[in-house]
Amino acid sequence: MTRDxxxxxxxxxxxxxxxxxxxxxxxxxxxxxxxxxxDEDHQEPGAAATNTMRLLSEAAGxxxxxxxxxxxxxxxxxxxxxxxxxxxxxxxxxIGDHQLELARENARxxxxxxxxxxxxxxxxxxxxxxxxxxxxxxxxEALSHSPDRTRALEQARRVLVADGRVAFTDIFLRSxxxxxxxxxxxxxxxxRLGTIDGFEQTLAETGFEGxxxxxxxxxxxxxxxxxxxxxxxxxxxxxxxxxxGLVTERQLAAFRASSLIHELVEDDVLGYYLVTADR
Numbered sequence: 001m002t003r004d005x006x007x008x009x010x011x012x013x014x015x016x017x018x019x020x021x022x023x024x025x026x027x028x029x030x031x032x033x034x035x036x037x038x039d040e041d042h043q044e045p046g047a048a049a050t051n052t053m054r055l056l057s058e059a060a061g062x063x064x065x066x067x068x069x070x071x072x073x074x075x076x077x078x079x080x081x082x083x084x085x086x087x088x089x090x091x092x093x094x095i096g097d098h099q100l101e102l103a104r105e106n107a108r109x110x111x112x113x114x115x116x117x118x119x120x121x122x123x124x125x126x127x128x129x130x131x132x133x134x135x136x137x138x139x140x141e142a143l144s145h146s147p148d149r150t151r152a153l154e155q156a157r158r159v160l161v162a163d164g165r166v167a168f169t170d171i172f173l174r175s176x177x178x179x180x181x182x183x184x185x186x187x188x189x190x191x192r193l194g195t196i197d198g199f200e201q202t203l204a205e206t207g208f209e210g211x212x213x214x215x216x217x218x219x220x221x222x223x224x225x226x227x228x229x230x231x232x233x234x235x236x237x238x239x240x241x242x243x244x245g246l247v248t249e250r251q252l253a254a255f256r257a258s259s260l261i262h263e264l265v266e267d268d269v270l271g272y273y274l275v276t277a278d279r
Contacts, residue, residue, distance in 0.1 A: 003192060005147040007122060010190035011096045014074075016250040018098060032077045034141045034169075035272065037219040048223060052169060053081050055216070056140060059276050060167030062086045066135040069093070069159060071123035071152075072142025076103025076116070082138070083112040093121035093128065124151045129159045136160075139168045147192045149199060153206040157279055164279045166208065169216065171261070172196035174271050181260045182269070188250075188257035196273050208277035217272045221265060228262035231255040 014033075036048025037055055062068060064087030070079040073092030080103075082088045094100055100118050107116040119128040123142065137156040146152045156166050173182070173195045182193055196213065203211050264270040 003147055005145070005190060005192055007095045010145055013188075013190045013250055013254065014096050015098050016248050017254055018102075033074045034078075035220040035223040037216060038222040039219060045223075045226065049077075050081070052220075053078050053140065054085075056138065056167055056169050056274060057082055057086060059212075059214070059274055060136050060138060060165060062088050062136055062138075065089070067091075067133065068136045068138050069126075069129060069134040069156075071137060071139040071156075072145060073103055073118065074099050076100075076106040076118065078138065078140050079103065079116050079118070080106050080110045080112055083107075083115040084110060088115070088136075090116045091129065091134075092116065092118045093123060093126065094118070095120065095122055124148060124155060126155045126159055131158055132161050134159045134161065135164050137164070137166045139166075139170070141170050143168055143199075144170045144172075144191050144193060149194065149202050150206060153202060153208065157207060160279045162279065165276060166279075167274075167276045169272065169274045171270050172199060172273055174268055177269055179264070179269055181264055185257045185260045185264070188253035193270070196271060199275065203275075203277050208279065210276075210278040212276045214274040215271055216274050217265060217270075220272045221262075224262040224265050227258040231258040 032049035034049060034052055036042070036045055037052040038048045039051065042048045042051040062082060066088050068082050068088045068090045070082070070090055070092040073079050073094045076092055079090040079092035083090050092103055094103070097120060100120055103118045107113045107118070121128045124146065137160060143149055143152060171193060173193050175195060175197070185191060186193060200211055200213060261270065265272070
């Protein structure tokens with residue numbers, strides 16, 4: 001988790017994957033990049049993706065008028081959703097210029113441009129966010145891109161008001177492992193996958209209290225399986241297209257990593273957790 005991770009490399013990975021994501025967005029009318037949470041009432045991909053955001057925001061207790069910092073906001077779907085559904089004022093930060101362009105477009109088209117803003121910022125720095133200015137720090141599959149979660153949580157504490165809280169959903173290792181599939185997945189997707197117990201300890205060490213950890217792995221299995229199925233089709237086709245320069249090595253590696261994530265979830269190496277804590 002403390003191995004260096006180049007932010008520019010992470011940005012490049014997601015820029016390369018943008019075309020794939022955008023095809024999926026048009027198909028299901030939803031600009032999410034995260035895993036969907038399936039249950040009896042949410043059986044379609046778009047509905048399941050919205051359900052993940054619902055679970056996280058309800059766990060965070062977001063209320064109308066609260067100020068929410070969405071770290072690693074991507075194309076802005078979570079920021080827009082919290083403004084539209086909960087009446088929150090949201091600042092989304094991300095290190096990708098292209099993602100931020102998509103996020104601003106999303107906010108305008110959704111009619112929440114007056115309550116949602118976006119800034120290029122690293123959530124380990126949060127140079128665009130003043131001290132004591134946020135009620136909630138909200139991250140959906142963002143901290144898995146952090147090589148230094150202590151630093152990220154220290155910045156979250158700095159920008160939160162005294163009674164603020166954090167809420168995250170993300171992939172974590174269930175326990176320490178030397179599984180080679182982890183390193184391959186990390187390098188392909190710009191991840192640093194720490195253990196859930198280690199994250200709980202880091203929350204305590206950085207001063208957070210009232211930590212609640214909820215294992216949500218069963219709800220995202222259908223989503224990881226769907227990504228694996230897509231990757232199995234896309235990878236061989238991508239190799240052929242790569243010969244013509246139409247698919248990059250980063251995209252091919254990401255397809256492979258998507259398949260590995262499902263394997264690792266099924267093998268109980270990885271879990272998907274919802275975590276909340278008070279400042």
